[in-house]
Amino acid sequence: MTAVPLKKRIPQLLIHLVFVLFSLACIVPLISVLSVSFSNEVDILKNGYSLWPRQFDLNAYTYVLYRPLQLLGAFKVSIIVSVVGTVCAVLFMAGIAYALSRHDYKFKNSLSFYVFFTMLFNGGLVPTYILISNYLHLKNTIWVLILPYLAVPWFILLLRSFMQKIPYHIIESCMIDGASEFRIFFQIVLPLAKPGLATVALFTMLQYWNDWWLSLLYIEEEHLVPLQYMLYRMMNNISFLTSSTNMMPASMKNVVLPSESARMAMAILAAGPMLAVFPFFQKYFVRGLTVGAVKG
Amino acid sequence: MQRAVRMSKLGLVCTIILLVFSMLAAACGSNSSNNNNSSGASNNTAKNDSAAADSSNTDTSGNAAATDNSGGTAANTTADLPEVKLTWYFPGNWPQPEQDKVFAEVNKVVKSKINATIDFKAIPFGDYDQKMQVVIASGEPYDITFTAGWINNYTQNVAKGAFLPLDDLLAKYAPQSYASMPASFWDATKIKGQIYGFVNQQISARTPAVAVPKSLIDKYALDMNAIGGKIGPDTLNLLEPFIQAVKKDNPQKYPVIGIDPDFFNVEAIVGINVPGVVAFNDDSLTVVNQFESDGFKKFLATMRDWNAKGYLNAKERLSKKSDDWVDGKAGKFIFNIGGAFKPGGANLSSALGGEPYVEVPAGTAHLTTGGITATMMAINRNSKNPERAMMLLELLNTDKDLYNLLNFGIKDDHYKIDSDGLMIPGDNQQGYNPQVPWMFASNFLANVEKGMPADVWEQTKKVNADALPSKLLGFTFDAEPVKGEIAKATAVWDEYSRAINLGVTSEEKYNEFLSKLKSAGAEKIIAEMQKQINDWKAGN
Numbered sequence: 001m002t003a004v005p006l007k008k009r010i011p012q013l014l015i016h017l018v019f020v021l022f023s024l025a026c027i028v029p030l031i032s033v034l035s036v037s038f039s040n041e042v043d044i045l046k047n048g049y050s051l052w053p054r055q056f057d058l059n060a061y062t063y064v065l066y067r068p069l070q071l072l073g074a075f076k077v078s079i080i081v082s083v084v085g086t087v088c089a090v091l092f093m094a095g096i097a098y099a100l101s102r103h104d105y106k107f108k109n110s111l112s113f114y115v116f117f118t119m120l121f122n123g124g125l126v127p128t129y130i131l132i133s134n135y136l137h138l139k140n141t142i143w144v145l146i147l148p149y150l151a152v153p154w155f156i157l158l159l160r161s162f163m164q165k166i167p168y169h170i171i172e173s174c175m176i177d178g179a180s181e182f183r184i185f186f187q188i189v190l191p192l193a194k195p196g197l198a199t200v201a202l203f204t205m206l207q208y209w210n211d212w213w214l215s216l217l218y219i220e221e222e223h224l225v226p227l228q229y230m231l232y233r234m235m236n237n238i239s240f241l242t243s244s245t246n247m248m249p250a251s252m253k254n255v256v257l258p259s260e261s262a263r264m265a266m267a268i269l270a271a272g273p274m275l276a277v278f279p280f281f282q283k284y285f286v287r288g289l290t291v292g293a294v295k296g
Numbered sequence: 297m298q299r300a301v302r303m304s305k306l307g308l309v310c311t312i313i314l315l316v317f318s319m320l321a322a323a324c325g326s327n328s329s330n331n332n333n334s335s336g337a338s339n340n341t342a343k344n345d346s347a348a349a350d351s352s353n354t355d356t357s358g359n360a361a362a363t364d365n366s367g368g369t370a371a372n373t374t375a376d377l378p379e380v381k382l383t384w385y386f387p388g389n390w391p392q393p394e395q396d397k398v399f400a401e402v403n404k405v406v407k408s409k410i411n412a413t414i415d416f417k418a419i420p421f422g423d424y425d426q427k428m429q430v431v432i433a434s435g436e437p438y439d440i441t442f443t444a445g446w447i448n449n450y451t452q453n454v455a456k457g458a459f460l461p462l463d464d465l466l467a468k469y470a471p472q473s474y475a476s477m478p479a480s481f482w483d484a485t486k487i488k489g490q491i492y493g494f495v496n497q498q499i500s501a502r503t504p505a506v507a508v509p510k511s512l513i514d515k516y517a518l519d520m521n522a523i524g525g526k527i528g529p530d531t532l533n534l535l536e537p538f539i540q541a542v543k544k545d546n547p548q549k550y551p552v553i554g555i556d557p558d559f560f561n562v563e564a565i566v567g568i569n570v571p572g573v574v575a576f577n578d579d580s581l582t583v584v585n586q587f588e589s590d591g592f593k594k595f596l597a598t599m600r601d602w603n604a605k606g607y608l609n610a611k612e613r614l615s616k617k618s619d620d621w622v623d624g625k626a627g628k629f630i631f632n633i634g635g636a637f638k639p640g641g642a643n644l645s646s647a648l649g650g651e652p653y654v655e656v657p658a659g660t661a662h663l664t665t666g667g668i669t670a671t672m673m674a675i676n677r678n679s680k681n682p683e684r685a686m687m688l689l690e691l692l693n694t695d696k697d698l699y700n701l702l703n704f705g706i707k708d709d710h711y712k713i714d715s716d717g718l719m720i721p722g723d724n725q726q727g728y729n730p731q732v733p734w735m736f737a738s739n740f741l742a743n744v745e746k747g748m749p750a751d752v753w754e755q756t757k758k759v760n761a762d763a764l765p766s767k768l769l770g771f772t773f774d775a776e777p778v779k780g781e782i783a784k785a786t787a788v789w790d791e792y793s794r795a796i797n798l799g800v801t802s803e804e805k806y807n808e809f810l811s812k813l814k815s816a817g818a819e820k821i822i823a824e825m826q827k828q829i830n831d832w833k834a835g836n
Contacts, residue, residue, distance in 0.1 A: 070393065130434040216423055217430060222391050236422030237389065260622075 037061070037264035044260050060261035064269060070222070071230075071269060077142070078227040082208040085146040089204045090197055092150050097159030098189055103168070112160075119153040129217060144218040145226065149207055155200045162196035163189060227270050234266060377411040380681045382688055383438040385417040385431065387424035387447060388735055394727035398705050405698050410687045424448060432458045439679040440688070442735060443493060444670050450485075451772045454492045459674040460682055461490040469683055470494070470690035476738070478761070483770045484668040493672030494689050498739035499756050500668045501661035501763030502558045505637035507645040509629065510652040516541045524656030527633065529560055529595040535631070539607050542630050549627070550609040552619045553599075554634030555797055560591045563664050563766050565773045565825045569789040570782050571818040572825045574768060576662055581767060581833065583825045585818055587810060596796060596806060603799030610798040617794065621648035633658055639755035640748035661763040665772055671734045692737035699741040703733050711743070718750070719743035771832045778824045781817030788812045 032049050039050075040057040047054065065071070099105055100112055123131070138144040166189060174184045190197065215229035225233075392398075399416045406412055417438070419427050428448045431438060443450045443459070453459055466474045474482075477497060485493040506527055508518060518538045526534060532553070539551055557564035562573035565583065573586040586592055603610050613619065624632060629649065635641075637657035645653035675685045692699055704711040704719065705728035712722045721729075733742045740753040749755060775782055792809040795801045801809070 126430060126433045129430045133434065133436060216426065220417060220419075222396075233420045233422065237420050 033264045034268055037261055037268050039261055041261055057261070060265035061269075063262045064265045071227075073223055074225055074227040074230045077145075077224055078209060080142065081145045081226060082205055085149060085208040086201055086205045088146065089150050089152070089208075090201045093152065093156050093159055093200060094190060094193065094197060095185070096151065097156050098163055098185055100156070100160040101163035101166075102171075115151075115153045115156050119157075132218060139218050140221050140224060142224060145211070145214050145224075146208075148214060149204065149211070152204070152207075155204065159193065159196050159200060163193055166192050231266065231270055234263065377684070379407075380412050380684050381415055382412050382440065382681065382685055383415040383417060384440045384688075385419060385424075385428060385438055386442040386735055387419050387421045388730045388732045390418040390420050390730065392418075392728045392730055394705070394710075394724075395730075398701065398710075398728050401706060402698065402702050405695075405701070406688065406691065409691055409695070409698075410684065412681075412684050412688060414688070421447070432456070435678065437678065437680070438676050439681060439685045440673055440675055443672050443674045445666050445772075446670065450493055450669055450672060450674070451487065451774060453674070454487045455774070458677060459492040460677045460679065461492060462494060462675065462686070463491050465675070465682060465686040466491065466494070469686040470693070473690050473693040473738070476693070480663065480765055480769055481668050484665045485672065486770055487772065493669060493674050494686075495668060496671040496673065496693075496734055496737055496739065498671055498734040499636065499638040499759065500670070501663050501760050502636050502667045503661040504554065504556050504559050504633050504658040505635050505641055505645075505655045506631055506633050506658050507629075507635075507642065507649070507653045507655045508631040509649065510654050512542055512630065513654055520654055520656050525659060527559075527658040529591040529598070532595070532598045536602075539602075539630055543607055546630075548609070549630045550607060550613070551602075551630045552623075552632040552634065553797070554619075554632075555595075555793065556634060557586070558636075558662065559633065559658060560586060560589070560595070561659060561662075562586055562589075562591075563662070563768055566775060566782060566821075569786045569793070570821060571785055571813055572822045574829070576764065576766060579767065581829050583822050583829065585813075585822060587813065596799075596801065599797065599799030600801070601799070608798050610800050613798055614794065614800065621645075624649040627651075637661070637759075639759065640745070640752040643745060643747040646747070661759055663760065663763040663765040663769065665766070665769055668769075669772070689737070693741070696741045699737050700743050702736050703730075703742060705729070713743070714746060716746075716750075717744075718746040718748075720746050768829070771829060773825060773828060778817065778821045781821050784816035785813055785818060785821060788816050 028051070031051055035051055035053050036044060036049055037060050038056055038058070039053040040055045041059070043054045043057075096111075096115065100108055100115070102108070105111075122128070132144060132148075133139045138147070170188060170192075171184055174188055179188070210228055212226070212229040212232040215224070215226055216232070219225055219229070395416075395418060399414070403413045406414060424442075424447055428441060430436075432441075432453065442448060443453060445451070473494070477495060481495050481497075481500070482491055485491050485495060503525075504527075506520075506523065508520065512518070513520060516538060523534055535551070542549055553559075555568055557568045557573060560573075561577070562575050564570070564586070565572045565574070568586070571585040571587060572583050573589075574581055574583055599608070602608050619632075623629065624645075625648065627650075632645075637655060642653050642655040645655060673689055675682050679685055692702070701707075705722070705725075707713070708722060709724050710722045710728045711725065712720050714720050733739050740757065742753075744750055744752055788809065792801065792805070792812075795805065796809070
């Protein structure tokens, strides 16, 4: 312990204070959700939320875990979709982006335009739905959750401009050494583009993990419902039932909703594992982002 | 090269930040863009539908001819019916953990009775509107769908040509259900003279319920019979002595009065939140602005008075958008006026309120189009088997066991019948308990729950029959021409309604509210309503 002069300590303390407050702002809501999920329903009604359950109660969890297979199934779907989706999507997009980045590619401009065009215009909801459900027959398959996000034009253009920074001389010299196009792509370009790929992978993964829209439209079978959709469905039902509509059938007005603590328990069960897993992944993401890019 | 590396890193950081923000923005904006999508979608479809309608006409006639011989008898002779599969979309508190088991049982029965199996598409409430929009717009094959004024909008779908007119099918394949309801019910569903919706009977007459905790009634000697049917905006002070007495010992308790069109004895054309109502006793069918009516002013004055006397705990309640039974469970209600009165309804209030409640109707019940068309089934215009779909609806509306199976699950598992013949929860009720009896078919076939009067359905039928039919029965408003104004007026109402309800609105604020409504287009809305009503009157 070396004594730090007071003058230096005050700004340091201030900075610490700011970050302590910031951390609190992040962690307090989480703790209160956790606390509510363990609270007794009546306690919440009478005294409002608290950071520590007044009475430890596992009712909410027994309610939510009444059929644990449902929740586990949803986890499984979400994980499969996120992992398979991210790997496929990154490979796919890197492929297109690489082709677009090569200035000796003949159809570069027209293909670029083709990709760029879909960023501005799309088919719209109903035509897309008709295509996917009536022509491709993808409804109620796991593919419908993966395929639509395989090629996101924004990410493709991002990767393209990233790859354009890789000096063409490298590729050229590989060619002279007799490497095939595939070898150049997999062994030279992809490793050099790692930081870009990592960024795109992170965002693609988040997109897959957080998506409920595709499952709302195309999934009707319980075993294919991903986690986010399950949560969304529950919350959406509640907001639908509480929004006052005087046209509803008389008996509708009083439907019993899942209790506050059950909702929180659900949120904890859904978010919890991700909270534990994410920090480990994060390490790789950060490393991926900071790996020195191109060596000249 | 060093520089290039640094540049690319900087670029990367910038891109990441940009992406993060764009994601946030996307998350915030996603709702509205979805809405845009869907409204655009519904415009697109008009064309599709009319094209499809043409082809389906030939289709159905061919089918009708094929099954004519069996349909004539309609008496469940399966022998000569070819096996078909019917797709049925309906909303509810889905999914239920054991729904597949129950649906399989239902299919066994349906198979034996009309040689059909049902493909159940049980959609959660919140998703149903969206889902049906794309299903109908894309022309995906289905046979039956739940429709109403409040979800999967009936009038709009009929206007799009999505549903099949049912008049002939009803007469031929569902004579029992057709006869079981008064003609006024069928009239309410008619659009341009044709029936498109098969009504699931339930409590259709509307008046708010006055629900009071039994403990308070006993302690403070409230005569429920004296107030039943007499509560309206002019007569709220009947309840004042009771409030005063309760309040003295329990300052934390307060009365809850929902602002409901039925409470003001008017029929709201769109809803209480949109200006434009017709008084139930008005023969000339003049549309007026409810917020400028005497009844509303009287209500406003009473609420102000009560707030001044400290009855309403306005400060505490103002922060919440609406009162719900959660507060009731916390023991805060002196009474609750709202919802809709129905025989046996106190059972539910007691469950929600956590203590026994007693209910009486607030005023005279009225029969409105909205009340009747709140629960209906429609058949897809492109359905391959419309007559079998109708047979299924008839079966569900006449076969008590089948209906209760679909509704409450498997006997002695999901529910039980006690020695008095009343229904009690089974050991495994959590496995299947969708709580939507009015959704599958006529509610009057349901098992009577313990705590309800044994003749609850007889009583309900009587309430329906005794209710005064609205003079607007059969009229449905097409909101399309004034959609924008309605949205604006609703926003104004949302801004002021809570303060009005809690009596914290000054005269000045009230006038501000009226003038804001005016600039939102209240007069235009009312004029459009009047025009449509006049046209409708002329057409009848």
